[in-house]
Amino acid sequence: MTPNQRLMVAVILSVVFFVAYTAIFPQEQPEMAQVKQSNSKNNVASTNQQASNMLPNSVSNVSNAAGHEISPQESIAANDLSTLVTVSNKHFILKMDTLGRISSTELLDEKFNDKDDNHAQLIPVDGTKPLFVRFLDSNINEEATKVAYIANISKLDVKDGAKKVVLTQKLSNLTVTKEITFYPDGHYDAKVLLSDNKRYFIYLGQRPEITEQMMTISGAMVYTDDGIVTIVEDGDAEGRKTFSGVELISAFDQYSASIMYGFTKDTNIVIERDRDDNPVVYFEAVQNMNFNGYIGQKEYKTLKNINPVLTNAIEYGWFTFASKPLFQLLLWLHGILGNWGWSIIALTLIIRVILYPLTYKGMVSMQKMKNIAPQVKAVQAKYKGDPQRMNAAVMDMYKKHGANPLGGCLPMLLQIPVFFAIYRVLLNAVELQGAPWMLWVQDLSRMDSTFVLPVLMGASMYYQQKLTPSNFTDPMQEKVFKFLPIIFTFFFVTFPSGLVLYWFVNNLFSIAQQFIVNQQFKNAKDVEVAIAHKTEKKDD
Incomplete structure (x- = not known):
């Protein structure tokens, strides 16, 4: 030659x-689902009055709620739920529904608008939502999806600092309490308390779906304390994977992510696959569970100021060794x-x-x-x-x-x-x-x-x-x-x-x-x- x-x-x-x-x-270009925003007129008092009432009976099975196939003994029902709590500042509006989940996060800054110039919605309509709780006991599951949480406050304005909301779900033989403190930068501290020791799981939620560029990676990430990053891309999930010693978990797209962190070393993180072979992430919680979360853009300075470990949620694929520096x-x-x-x-x-x-x-x-x-x-x-x-x-x-x-x-x-x-x-x-x-x-x-x-x-x-x-x-x-x-x-x-x-x-x-x-x-x-x-x- x-x-x-x-x-x-x-x-x-x-x-x-x-x-x-x-x-x-x-990179697939998913059609941006338009999340219908409902202006709830229920205040705290009216919500408390309905606490003992059963939620609407328009239900689907747990596979739809959890976003993946699970065994019959773990089955629960899911409901079309209304907004219970609204958290807002000048940058975002976050909503929680009557099942105690983060059901919507809307970014208000125009620079994050989607290709149709609509405000970016970080929580997809389909799939699991952050803070969704699933019990192993099918009887508790069934009741938990029919009894609404109540909240001590319906609106939180966090523009001037952190605010706390307490959600309570009173079941026949169990009380579930979620104490969540929201911060202006989009992160939150979560404490989940059970009145009795029951086995249950907390979900990270599905990834945002606002990616537009080609050649980007989207899916789920697990970052462990030995510095190993495991990424399961959409369409590549294969069965169940379990991790321990986890520093953070992330469901992410090109620019944004739903992240949870602050776990104890013995917390078991599980990645399942849904019907489309996309990853679904959750962890097994204890009776009194403390952890942290973040929903928003993967901006380096913001993540570093919250907790330096979160900067590991910014991935560069094969070229991380060169791209990061x-x-x-x-x-x-x-x-x-x-x-x-x-x-x-x-x-x-x-x-x-x-x-x-x-x-x-x-x-x-x-x-x-x-x-x-x-x-x-x-x-x-x-x-x-x-x-x-x-x-x-x-x-x-x-x-x-x-x-x-x-x-x-x-x-x-x-x-x-x-x-x-x-x-x-x-x-x-x-x-x-x-x-x-x-x-x-x-x-x-x-x-x-x-x-x-x-x-x-x-x-x-x-x-x-x-x-x-x-x-x-x-x-x-x-x-x-x-x-x-x-x-x-x-x-x-x-x-x-x-x-x-x-x-x-x-x-x-x-x-x-x-x-x-x-x-x-x-x-x-x-x-x-x-x-x-x-x-x-x-x-x-």
């Missing part, structure tokens, strides 16, 4: 890898520059500086390959009938001129993992939602609807190719190589503006570096010509 063919294979492999990754990890660097740059767009540009510059020695060597090697291309062709023609001798002669020529046939491929191959690490950072950083850069780019988390950035990226890639030395011997290879800017532009059209900005600026730095290398070789050649001309005059 000739050096040109090796270079071409490296380029094509990068594209094939890119296409394969997109095909293997597509890159995000820390990006966060630090934002603290200095105050703009995420300029922070991305600064991060690109830092990466280019780190990779400069390798990319410089690669560019120099390609320039040398171009300069000796005529001599290589002559050697190949001379030893056309003797491949072994021809290869030896070509390699001697490379060695003599300090040219490396693979030197031009290495920098490009190194950029592939860096690109995907950056991609994971910019795709998972909720901080980019609604974050403007300048001019027409007002949301770095969304595609550029004007298509200006992708076109600029493609144009810069094309110009970079024009500057890059090439010595293609196969016209077909050259044509394919020239089509790469069009292919990449097509890919980048739907990518977040922040990612396109990174690649565009990366191209600009490559152009500048290639221009410097080309100028150095031109100057060196001019010096050689001048010396040769001077020598000829002297000989004359």
